[in-house]
Amino acid sequence: MTDNGNFKRRVRARAAKTGECYTTARMHVLPRWVEDAAPEVRRLRLAVAQTTYADDPRDIDKLRRSGQEIRLLMQRARQAGARLVHFPEGATSAPNKRIMSEIGPREIGPSDWRRFEWAVLREELDATRRLARELGLWAVIGSVHPLTAAHRPHNSLYVVSDRGELVTRYDERLLSNTKISFMYTPGSIPVTFEVDGIRFGCALGMECHYPEIFSEYERLDVHCVLFSTTGGSPANEPSFAAEAQGHAASNSYWVSFSIPAHPGQADPASSGLVAPGGRWAAQCPTDGTAAITLADIDDNPGDLSRPWRRKARSGLYEPHRVDGDPRSDGRDMF
Structure with missing residues (x-):
């Protein structure tokens, strides 16, 4: 000992x-x-991005600029040796509830998704997929995903491989009151994927408030959860980043925290990567600019805390418990 x-x-x-x-x-x-x-340690260099906040999908120029910025950050990530780059919720566009409201902007009502320039979004996503193939870089990108006309879209994360292929898509499951009431169709399943032996899970929006999302990914044996958000209300709400640290510590895995830049706000949150112990391994600047930060993550093969916690939750303590009320047993000390 x-x-x-x-x-x-x-x-x-x-x-x-x-x-x-x-x-x-x-x-x-x-x-x-x-x-x-x-055992051999598997490693991967991960880039976490923060992008310029854009909330009007009716504006073709803004959609184009968002796509260009995503691709610029992809190039920077690859030049820095990244294997995967992770983007915020709504990196292509995070539609504003008042802009989309069919009775807005003063009142919030059901979103009119006919206002979205879907053809432009598709062109920008196609250009982004092509660049991923050219760079040999994986990219996880926040975007709205349209469904058939009778259904509201999903709020999603697209997972694009280093071959430029859409490998999978995560749809936000636990939506805010406004999102579920007026804007989106919820998703229903967790999503995992692997790059170079490192297993990733995806979370989105306000799902950092729900520990069951993150404990579910622990049971699915992920090494890193990619959490994308636009931030709380206000956008510099500190709880989102603090909760990301807590989930990393309590589940003993990496958490990538990606959020848009919010220039002009006091103490804005910034994108970053939390190590399994709960400490920040890397963070973007807090000056409100689009940027990336990088860290080498691993599969944490020597970690003893995860198997112990699983064992502790499996009924380990039951044989050692005292029947009845333990407070009434033994000698009084006070």
Whole structure:
């Protein structure tokens, strides 16, 4: 126990000094013979983006600029060695509830989706897919996904492979009151995908408020959850980022937090990547500009907390519990 305690202290000391997550620091502190016997660590460089906030999908020029900005950030990410780049909710356009309201803008009512320039959005997404193929880069992009005319669209994340193919799509499941009442059709299933052996899950919008979304992805063995949002209300609401840190810590996996830039706001939230211990591994600037930040993530193979927590939830403690009211058992101390 003493040797184990000393080893943990050495690992924590290195993590505090270097900023590495516990698992990475542990790999450096382990003796060489143990390291050689340890499972191979799979790694991937992830870029997290923050884009200029755009909320009017009637404006063709704004849709074009959003597409151009996404592709510019993709190029920067690839030049920096990224394998995957993660974008915010509504990176193509995050339709404003008042702009879309058929009785707006003073009142909020059912959205009139005929106002959306769908053909322009499709052209920009096609150009983005082609660039992903050219760069050999995976991209996860927030966008509205149209359904047939009788149904409201989904609020979605498109997962585009390094071959320029749409691999899968995540649709926001737990919507806000306005979204479910007037704007979108909810999704129904979690979505996972793999890149270079790293398994990702997707979350969107205000789903950071729902820990069951994140615990579900832990059970699905993801190594990183990609959470895209436009932020709370106000947009610099700090709870979203704090909750992302909490989910990373309690589930022992990486959380990528992608949010649009909100220039001119005091203490705006910024995009970033949270390590499994709950600390920020990288963050974009808070000056309200479009940007990316990067970090090398891994599959955390030496992590002991996830298997222990699963064991603890499986009925481990039941044989040790005292029947009846334990407060009435034993000698009174007070």
